Amino acid sequence: QKAEWQLLANEPAITLDSHRVELSGNIGTPDDVESVLKNGGEAIGLFRTEFLYMGKEQFPTEDEQFEAYKSVLEQMNGKATIVRTLDIGGDKELPYLQLPHEANPFLGLRAIRLCLDHEEMFRTQLRALLRASIYGNLRIMFPMITTIDEFRQAKEIFLDVKQQLISEKIDVNETIQLGIMVETPAVAILADIFAKEVDFFSIGSNDLIQYTMAADRMNEHVSYLYQPYNPSILRFIKMIIDAAHKEGKMVGMCGEMARDETAIPILLGMGLDEFSMSASSILRARSQIQKLSKATLENQIDHILSLSTADEVLQFIKSLDS
Numbered sequence: 398q399k400a401e402w403q404l405l406a407n408e409p410a411i412t413l414d415s416h417r418v419e420l421s422g423n424i425g426t427p428d429d430v431e432s433v434l435k436n437g438g439e440a441i442g443l444f445r446t447e448f449l450y451m452g453k454e455q456f457p458t459e460d461e462q463f464e465a466y467k468s469v470l471e472q473m474n475g476k477a478t479i480v481r482t483l484d485i486g487g488d489k490e491l492p493y494l495q496l497p498h499e500a501n502p503f504l505g506l507r508a509i510r511l512c513l514d515h516e517e518m519f520r521t522q523l524r525a526l527l528r529a530s531i532y533g534n535l536r537i538m539f540p541m542i543t544t545i546d547e548f549r550q551a552k553e554i555f556l557d558v559k560q561q562l563i564s565e566k567i568d569v570n571e572t573i574q575l576g577i578m579v580e581t582p583a584v585a586i587l588a589d590i591f592a593k594e595v596d597f598f599s600i601g602s603n604d605l606i607q608y609t610m611a612a613d614r615m616n617e618h619v620s621y622l623y624q625p626y627n628p629s630i631l632r633f634i635k636m637i638i639d640a641a642h643k644e645g646k647m648v649g650m651c652g653e654m655a656r657d658e659t660a661i662p663i664l665l666g667m668g669l670d671e672f673s674m675s676a677s678s679i680l681r682a683r684s685q686i687q688k689l690s691k692a693t694l695e696n697q698i699d700h701i702l703s704l705s706t707a708d709e710v711l712q713f714i715k716s717l718d719s
C-alpha cells in the first residue's frame with residue numbers, strides 16, 4: 398500500500414468531482430522539510446518555531462533564527478510556508494525565561510499572550526522572519542489568539558518592525574500574509590469579525606478541542622472528553638470555515654484532526670481549503686481524498702451537524718463507506 402501511495406507524491410489532492418484542496422506538512426525544524434517534500438507536501442501549513450528556543454541556555458539570536466527561517470523558505474522554493482510565532486509558556490518552560498508559577502498554565506501566559514508581554518523577544522523573532530521573507534513565500538500566524546485587540550497589537554508590532562527594517566535599507570517582502578490560529582472558542586464564535594481583519598485562518602484543533610471541552614489535552618483522566626467528532630466541535634469548525642469564505646479568506650487546519658480518517662470527509666464536505674499534517678500522513682490522506690466526492694459529502698453536513706454525540710457522527714461516517 399505504501400508503494401502505491403508513493404506514486405501519488407507528485408499528484409494534486411483532487412476529489413472525484415474535481416475539487417482541489419491543499420495538502421501541507423507540519424514541521425518542527427528545517428531538517429523536516431525534506432520529508433514533507435518527499436511525501437508530496439504542497440506547502441508548509443505549520444512551522445512550530447519552539448525548537449529554536451528550547452534546549453538552550455539563552456534566547457536564540459536574531460541571526461540564528463534568520464538562518465533557520467531562510468533555510469526552510471529556500472527549501473520550499475516559492476511554495477507557501479506558514480511560520481507560527483513562538484507558542485511557549487504555560488507548561489513548556491525555558492530555563493532562561495523566568496515566569497511566575499501558574500495554577501492553570503494552559504489558561505495562563507502562553508503563546509501570543511507571552512509574546513505581547515515580552516515584546517523585545519517577539520520583535521526579534523519578527524525581525525528574523527521579515528529578513529528571511531525575501532527567500533520564499535512566507536506567511537506568518539499567531540497562536541492562541543483570543544481577542545481582536547491581541548491580533549491588532551501583534552499586527553501593529555509586525556508593521557513597526559517592518560518599517561524599522563525598511564528604514565535600515567534591509568529588503569523585506571511587502572506582501573506577507575498575517576493569519577491566526579483558531580484555537581479558542583472566543584475566536585470561533587467571533588470568526589465573522591476576525592475574518593474581516595486577518596488574511597487567513599488555521600484551525601488548531603488540538604487546542605480548540607481542549608478549550609471547547611474544557612479538558613486538559615494531557616490529562617488522561619479526562620481524555621474521554623477529547624472528542625474531535627463531537628458536534629459542538631464540528632459546528633464550530635463549520636462556523637469558522639463559512640466565516641472565512643464569506644470574506645474570501647483561506648482556512649486550513651494544522652491540528653491532529655486534519656489527518657484523521659473519519660474527520661477528513663467531514664472537513665472536505667464543509668469546504669476546508671488546506672489540510673496540514675506530519676509528513677508521514679500526507680500520502681495516505683491524498684489517497685483518501687482522491688476517492689471522495691466533495692458534493693456528496695457537502696450534502697451530508699446538515700445531517701452530521703444535527704447529530705447529538707461524537708459516536709453518532711463516527712457511526713454515520715462509517716456507514717457512508719459501505
Ligand code: PEP
Nearest residue numbers: 601602603604651652653
Ligand atoms: C493545535 O493546537 O492544534 C496546534 C496545531 O498547535 P499545538 O499542537 O502546537 O498546540
Ligand code: MG
Nearest residue numbers: 580601603604
Ligand atoms: Mg495549539
